[in-house]
Amino acid sequence: MKKLLSVVCLALVVTPLFTIAQTQRVVADKIIAQVGDRIILKSDIDNAIIDTKRQDPEAALPANANCLFLQGQLIQKTLVLQAEKDSLLLEEDELEALLDNKIRFFISQYGSQDMLEQIAGRTVYQIKEDLRQPFKERTLAEKMQNKILDGVKISPNEVKEFFNKIPKDSLRYYESDVEVSQIILLPKANKDLEDFVAAQLLDMKRQVESGAKKFDQLARLYTDDPGSKETGGQYSINRVDKAWDPTFVSAAFKLKEGQISPVIKSKFGLHIIQMVSRAGDDAVVRHILKIPPVTDVEIKEGVAKLDSIRTRIISNEFSFATAVNKYSDDENSKFTAGFFTGRDGSTFVTIDELDKDAVVALKNLSVGDISKPQSYTDERGRKAVRILFLKTRTEPHIENLRDDYNKLAQRALEAKKQVVLEKWFKEHIPNYYIMVDPEFNTCSSIDEWLHAASTTNR
Numbered sequence: 001m002k003k004l005l006s007v008v009c010l011a012l013v014v015t016p017l018f019t020i021a022q023t024q025r026v027v028a029d030k031i032i033a034q035v036g037d038r039i040i041l042k043s044d045i046d047n048a049i050i051d052t053k054r055q056d057p058e059a060a061l062p063a064n065a066n067c068l069f070l071q072g073q074l075i076q077k078t079l080v081l082q083a084e085k086d087s088l089l090l091e092e093d094e095l096e097a098l099l100d101n102k103i104r105f106f107i108s109q110y111g112s113q114d115m116l117e118q119i120a121g122r123t124v125y126q127i128k129e130d131l132r133q134p135f136k137e138r139t140l141a142e143k144m145q146n147k148i149l150d151g152v153k154i155s156p157n158e159v160k161e162f163f164n165k166i167p168k169d170s171l172r173y174y175e176s177d178v179e180v181s182q183i184i185l186l187p188k189a190n191k192d193l194e195d196f197v198a199a200q201l202l203d204m205k206r207q208v209e210s211g212a213k214k215f216d217q218l219a220r221l222y223t224d225d226p227g228s229k230e231t232g233g234q235y236s237i238n239r240v241d242k243a244w245d246p247t248f249v250s251a252a253f254k255l256k257e258g259q260i261s262p263v264i265k266s267k268f269g270l271h272i273i274q275m276v277s278r279a280g281d282d283a284v285v286r287h288i289l290k291i292p293p294v295t296d297v298e299i300k301e302g303v304a305k306l307d308s309i310r311t312r313i314i315s316n317e318f319s320f321a322t323a324v325n326k327y328s329d330d331e332n333s334k335f336t337a338g339f340f341t342g343r344d345g346s347t348f349v350t351i352d353e354l355d356k357d358a359v360v361a362l363k364n365l366s367v368g369d370i371s372k373p374q375s376y377t378d379e380r381g382r383k384a385v386r387i388l389f390l391k392t393r394t395e396p397h398i399e400n401l402r403d404d405y406n407k408l409a410q411r412a413l414e415a416k417k418q419v420v421l422e423k424w425f426k427e428h429i430p431n432y433y434i435m436v437d438p439e440f441n442t443c444s445s446i447d448e449w450l451h452a453a454s455t456t457n458r
Contacts, residue, residue: 033070033449034435035077045069067443070436074449078425079141081432088143090136098135099128100238104282107236112277112284148424154413162412163401171399177348179391180362181338183309183323184330186384187302189292194270197292198263201272204288205260208274215260215274215286224269224381225289233274233288239281248273252285267331268380294383299375302385306373310387313370320370320389329384338389346406348394355379358388365390430455 033040048069049061062068103124110116117123122130189197204222207213216232223233237244239253245266255261255275264271269291276284309327313320324338340358342349351359357376365371371388378384394403401408425448434452441450 030437031435032437032439033074034433035074035449036081036432038077038081040070040073040077044073048072064443064445067440067445070440070443071445074436074446075425076137076141078429078432079144080137082428083140083144083147086144086147088140088147090139090143095132095136095139098139099131102131102135103128104236104238104241107282107284112234112236113279113282114277145421149417149420152413152417152420154409154416158416159405159409159412160401162415163399163408166399172404173396173398174394174404175350175396177350177392177394178354178362179347179393180340180349180354180358181320181324181389181391182330182340182358182386183306183320183328183338184333184378184384184386185302185306185327186329186382187294187298189294190298193295194292197270197290201263201270201288201290205262205272208260215288219286219288222290223288224291225287226381228287233286234276234284235287236282236284239283248287252283253278255285291382299383299385303373303375306385306387310370310373339391348392348406361388362390367391367393 030042031039032042032045045066049065052059053061106116106127107113110119113124116127120127200222204213204218208215208218216234219233220229223229225233228235237249237252239249241249245268247264247266248268248271251261251264251271252273252275255273257275257277259275261271261273264273269289271287271289274286276286278284309323312318313323318326321337324333328338330338336347339347340349340354341347342353354362355376357374361371361374365388367390369390371390373385373387375383375385397403399408429448429452432452434449436446436450436453440446443450
């Protein structure tokens with residue numbers, strides 16, 4: 001049962017997911033395994049492998065992929081049965097929300113509900129019903145896993161013991177890491193430029209309403225939203241989805257199908273919105289976003305304001321963290337305290353995870369320094385101004401307890417969870433009827449189930 005935790009993740013995330021666009025599905029229905037009253041079909045494994053290959057064609061599957069995917073299914077069935085035995089509940093509203101989110105994801109991937117249904121060859125209702133049992137099992141298995149691992153903690157002594165057991169030639173090498181926080185100001189365009197851009201959008205609206213142009217054609221040519229430029233400005237939205245700008249959603253749901261909104265202003269810029277189709281709280285819309293340009297005058301005003309804030313921080317009038325909360329226009333700052341975050345969610349990032357302008361600004365900073373105001377263009381194409389605070393910088397080094405305690409603690413915790421799960425499965429697998437087809441007798445990853453199956457046969 002090596003690497004059980006990663007296989008549990010495979011069971012909970014990969015195998016139950018429904019891949020909607022398939023040119024061919026495996027339809028073999030031979031029963032290859034059973035846990036209690038839950039059967040596993042050969043098609044479950046074959047289709048999971050096909051889906052995985054399709055999602056990442058470049059990734060090489062291991063030679064024992066059949067064994068690993070079967071192990072994932074066996075893990076999930078065992079967890080689900082124990083969840084039911086322990087009376088872990090899955091509220092119908094919770095399941096419905098999961099299904100609705102998945103359907104919205106599919107619609108966003110394929111552009112519209114009609115296109116989704118055309119590709120799938122089924123209605124949205126039928127797709128939802130196809131997903132119901134896999135999602136129910138996945139969620140119950142997650143709840144059971146969380147219950148098993150609830151309360152698993154790691155102590156400093158355990159982290160030290162974990163580190164001491166790592167062979168010296170297996171210690172990891174880390175490049176330089178930094179912790180960097182930023183205060184961002186987004187200068188506002190002046191009123192004249194904003195009015196000019198609004199007039200452009202109103203002219204586009206008139207062209208569409210007169211039949212001279214199509215909305216999606218204008219969006220492809222003129223929108224400042226890179227996320228929808230290729231799809232003609234199209235998005236699938238939900239009235240209660242908090243991820244969307246509330247002003248945008250409110251304006252969209254006031255429209256009838258085919259109708260175009262007046263110019264509206266959101267936190268992203270100015271828009272016109274066209275309602276394509278609507279079903280209850282779900283809708284497909286098109287929009288054209290225009291970001292009024294910011295001039296050098298507004299940039300200089302932003303630089304002057306940040307320079308003043310920087311002076312007040314240096315003079316200890318308030319901390320950098322306080323200034324982030326009070327002055328930063330970055331909508332994510334309240335969640336990250338202004339820090340850049342790495343791929344693993346940590347505030348420690350490598351230089352290659354920073355944008356090139358940040359790298360330049362940090363080049364001559366010492367730990368504890370605050371950069372002078374810097375103008376730059378953000379990932380949305382907006383002109384912005386910021387100051388950066390270098391909290392820590394590590395030198396390239398071999399893994400050690402002093403510099404890498406948090407990383408080692410996380411790995412030690414995962415190893416401890418692995419042990420807890422292995423122990424749990426060894427104790428609980430024999431409690432269920434187990435059957436595994438002889439075709440999989442050579443799969444070492446499912447030894448515990450094979451042993452239980454042989455005991456069942458005897």
